[in-house]
Amino acid sequence: MEKIILIVHLLTALAIIGMILLQQGKGAEAGASFGAGASQTILGSAGGWNFFSKVTAILATLFFVTSVSLAVIAKDKVAVGDKILPELEAIQQMMESDVPSVEDGEEIPVAPGGDTGSASDIPVPDTAQ
Structure with a gap:
């Protein structure tokens, strides 16, 4: 059913x-005032605007219905x-049980081989040239 929709x-x-x-387009009617022969068209002297706009509205409604149907599916x-x-x-x-908790007043354990230095001991590269 989804493929058909x-x-x-x-x-x-x-x-x-x-x-x-x-x-x-809206500017296309300008030629009709100079005898462009709009009365000899298939859709009449009013032009195809009403026919095309109705068909476009029906197709747009069908497009909307199929969009909603595909979203529901x-x-x-x-x-x-x-x-x-x-x-x-x-x-x-499970993830929370694997992470050790640190209570207030406890010291945070240091990784093996880790240094307990401060953040100011970290070297910062000089990017100013």
Whole structure:
């Protein structure tokens, strides 16, 4: 079902692009006042504006519906929420149990071979040239 909706979505997007490219711009009516022969068109003297705008609106609505449908299908496929929450809590508890805690007043242990010097003992490279 997802593949069918995806194909309809793609075809709708391409149809919207085509319909927009077929529409005339607002400045295109200027030639009609000089006898451009708009009354001899297939869609009548009013032009194709009403036809193209209606078809574009229908295609845009279909595109919106397929977008929402694909989003709902994608949401249903993702396993997030109550299913994964207990596993995350167990991992968090396991990680917290491995980290030793330091109580107030206790001295922080130093890594073996580590120096207890201060931060001012760290050499800083001279970048000014």
